[in-house]
Amino acid sequence: MSNVKYTKSHEWFRAEGDLVTVGITDFAQSQLGDVVFVELPEAERALEADEEAAVIESVKAAGDISLPFAATVVEVNTAVEEAPELVNEDPEGEGWFFRVRLEDPSALDALMSAEEYAEQAEG
Amino acid sequence: MAQNSLKHSLKDSLKTPLYDLHVELGGKMVPFAGYAMPVQYAAGIVREHQHTRDAIGIFDVSHMGQMLVSGEGVAEALEALLPIDVAGLGINQQCYSVLTTESGGILDDLIVTRWSENEFFLVVNAATSAGDLKHLQNHLRGCDIRVLGQRALLAVQGPKAGELIGELAPETRALTFMHGVHTKLFDHDCYITRSGYTGEDGFEISVADTAVEAVTRELLKDPRTAMIGLGARDTLRLEAGLCLYGNDMDRTTSPIEAGLQWSIARSRRAGGDKAGGFLGAETVFAQMEEGVSRKRVGFTVAGKVPVRAGADVIDEAGNIVGKVTSGGFGPTLGASIGMAYLDRGYEKVGTDLYALVRGKQIAITVAKTPFVPQRYYRG
Numbered sequence: 001m002s003n004v005k006y007t008k009s010h011e012w013f014r015a016e017g018d019l020v021t022v023g024i025t026d027f028a029q030s031q032l033g034d035v036v037f038v039e040l041p042e043a044e045r046a047l048e049a050d051e052e053a054a055v056i057e058s059v060k061a062a063g064d065i066s067l068p069f070a071a072t073v074v075e076v077n078t079a080v081e082e083a084p085e086l087v088n089e090d091p092e093g094e095g096w097f098f099r100v101r102l103e104d105p106s107a108l109d110a111l112m113s114a115e116e117y118a119e120q121a122e123g
Numbered sequence: 124m125a126q127n128s129l130k131h132s133l134k135d136s137l138k139t140p141l142y143d144l145h146v147e148l149g150g151k152m153v154p155f156a157g158y159a160m161p162v163q164y165a166a167g168i169v170r171e172h173q174h175t176r177d178a179i180g181i182f183d184v185s186h187m188g189q190m191l192v193s194g195e196g197v198a199e200a201l202e203a204l205l206p207i208d209v210a211g212l213g214i215n216q217q218c219y220s221v222l223t224t225e226s227g228g229i230l231d232d233l234i235v236t237r238w239s240e241n242e243f244f245l246v247v248n249a250a251t252s253a254g255d256l257k258h259l260q261n262h263l264r265g266c267d268i269r270v271l272g273q274r275a276l277l278a279v280q281g282p283k284a285g286e287l288i289g290e291l292a293p294e295t296r297a298l299t300f301m302h303g304v305h306t307k308l309f310d311h312d313c314y315i316t317r318s319g320y321t322g323e324d325g326f327e328i329s330v331a332d333t334a335v336e337a338v339t340r341e342l343l344k345d346p347r348t349a350m351i352g353l354g355a356r357d358t359l360r361l362e363a364g365l366c367l368y369g370n371d372m373d374r375t376t377s378p379i380e381a382g383l384q385w386s387i388a389r390s391r392r393a394g395g396d397k398a399g400g401f402l403g404a405e406t407v408f409a410q411m412e413e414g415v416s417r418k419r420v421g422f423t424v425a426g427k428v429p430v431r432a433g434a435d436v437i438d439e440a441g442n443i444v445g446k447v448t449s450g451g452f453g454p455t456l457g458a459s460i461g462m463a464y465l466d467r468g469y470e471k472v473g474t475d476l477y478a479l480v481r482g483k484q485i486a487i488t489v490a491k492t493p494f495v496p497q498r499y500y501r502g
Contacts, residue, residue: 033354034169036452037427037459055481057429059168059452060354084427088167 004092005108006117011065012092015108019074022065023096024056024087027121032058035087040076040098047071047100054097056087069107071100133159139185140275140332141339148350156249158186161352168354172454175281175321175359176495180351181342185275188252189329192259193242194266201243204262205235206378206401208388212237217301217316219386221378222247222255227406228374229381231255232366236303236316244314246276246327248368275335280325280359283347285500288315288326295326300499309341317500321356322363322493324500361460362453364421364492370432371419371448371462377403379410380464382419417445418470421492422478424459427452428485430478436463437477437484444469447478455495465489 003015010028014021029035037057047053047067054065076098080086087095102108112120133152136159145152150161161183163171174180192201198210205220212218217236221229231251236244247255252270259268279288289296292306295315303316311334319325330338342348357367366372372381390396393408424430429451436445450461461478469476472491477484 033163034167034454036169037429039428057452059358059454060162062429062431 003108004114005111006114007068007111008120009066010121011067013067013108013111014096015105018101018105019099020071020102020108021096021099022053022067024063024065024091025117025121026091028063029088029091029095032056032061032063033088034059035084038080038084038087038097040078040081041073043073043076045073047073056084065097067100068111070103072103073098074101075099137186139183140335141183141185144336144339145183145350150350150352153353155353156186158249160186161350162354163352164350166349168352168358169454171349171351171355172358174349175323175351175355176455177281179279179281179283179287179325179345179348180321180355180359181339181348182278182280182351182356183275183339184278184327185332185335186249187276188245188247188249188255189271189274189276190245190247190252190256190259191238191242191269191271192245192263192266193269194263195241197241197243197263197266198237200263200266201235202391202397203401204259206387206391206404206407207235208390208397209235209237209243211388211390214239215303217303217318219301221372221381221383221386222258223378223401223403223407224374225402227377227403227410229368229372229376229378229383230258230374232368232372232383234316234318238314244329246329250369271329273332274329275332277328277330277335277339277342278319278321278325279328279342279348280319280321280323280351281347282324282498284323284325287342287345287347298326298500299502300324308338311338313338320363320365321359322365322495322497323359324498355454357449358451358454361449361451361462362455362493362495363497364462364494366419366462367449376419376464377407377410377415379407380415380417380419384411414467416467417464418467419448419462419464420470420472421490421494422461422463422476422487423490423494424461424478425486425488427459428480429459430461430480430485430487432461434478434480436465436469436487437479438469439475439477444476450478453494460490460494461487462492463487
């Protein structure tokens, strides 16, 4: 069973073993509109909490992704760099951004569940 | 995900007569030039953009100012403010012009249409319309200046617009680019011009605010049409190499710096029959003679990263040589493009430079505009 957690700023984190996959939610992609450019961090990069990790540009706006905890990038999804529209088409699947290893895996526990996220996104 | 867009208040915004229709059609409403306007509908900017290039896009541009200036000698009076041959315009002929300042800057850009011998219809930008009115009132003493506050404006743009509007209002079939006609659309009186700001063939329809929703709903029944938001309007005009007032020109830029010297009539230039006589003419003439210290150019971007307004432009040595004034992704091109003001010496097509985006150097190349060929109907 996968364990997906969410932030107020519309990132999702899916824990699989000791790795965590990062992306943006369907709500976030709908707000951004057509994504035309994605800039991902390099593999092996050590990210500090709240550091800008990735950049997403849509036709109308720019956004960025940061993690609320420190982590190391393990793998990036080069497919979204090649085809940024994947972020719109399948934000919580094929449109993932990168995978990280957390310094403290329990940091995920503090994030929102799907239900909690859905509630605040509506409100 | 943090989004770097500014949040203004929507609730303080004015509404166009199509506000309810926009909301009904799923328009994402944003504040723009004091109005609540749809930035996009459900299809999204890229699809809306391409629909306009392929078929027909309908745009609500009712936020723009519509004015009627009339009176004995009004053509000559307008020539003191506009560097075009106003008196030489035929009835129902229109012309793009800048409204110059005393120091040779640009107060606004607008379309002037001659409705009759002594009557001119002006369409001005929304954000500048109050200032334009004051300017006209100060300078056109003895002329009657009326703001047509009860009129809405629709743009119907795209390669199939000629067919559709021709079917509905046969008098428009004979119109070539920059000409207009008083006619009826679905039994509503309107003034239709063959013009627009997308680079495509198309029309602008000035119609009573009480009729515009009915006209729009009728137009939307045609399968070739779709409503298009401001987001696509911006990408379309950028690809067509057209300036956006407030971005690519303003009071501090001259028409020569802005690359709009083509809009100054031959007869109004130095040595012409009616040379000068408009505000700022001395400055404009000096710049035409001696050249300008900076110039607006188009540029293409290596890679897909959008280079947006505000980005500095640097040369190989790292010197700042200009600033981006418009920029982003061009959906028809599938590439990132923009416009920038560059210091003299860097404006030549093919010049390789860099734009600074989030501290990174992005390679750009000065390019010819329009980026996408304009397809106006010239008969």
